[in-house]
Amino acid sequence: MTDEPQTAEQLMRSRFRAFRDGDAAWLLRTWHPSTRPATLDLDDSPVWRGLQIVDTVGGRIDDTDGIVEFRATYRIDGGVGILHERSRFVRENGRWYYVDGDIRDT
Known part of the structure; x- marks a missing residue:
């Protein structure tokens, strides 16, 4: 990413896109840095297919914080x-x- x-x-x-x-x-x-892992191994990651933004709160250019709620679809093990x-x-x-984020039931 540039x-x-x-x-x-x-x-x-x-x-x-990076995932x-x-x-x-x-x-x-x-x-x-407060929540970042020391390393990140993506070798066993699912195949990410699509992203849908569900909601945003703040997070604009002049804000200092924000929330983005999303649904990401993936394939793994044939499912x-x-x-x-x-x-x-x-x-x-x-x-x-x-x-960080909170996982929601879908």
Whole structure:
């Protein structure tokens, strides 16, 4: 990824692409240091297929925090699944970071 996301939703979309493409470096770079894992192994990840933004709260260019609720579809072991999460983001020093999220029942 080369362009710095300007909103929490843009960061969410870029992180989905990174998960889809196996770009662990981008995921770690955009993960807030307070919750970021030391490493990230994507070898056993599902095949990510699509992203639907369900809701956003804040997360605009001038905000310092935001929430993005999404549904991401994936394939794994011949089946199809949906990850439904309400994710929290913060903006520090002009950069957006993923903090954490709550998984929702779908």
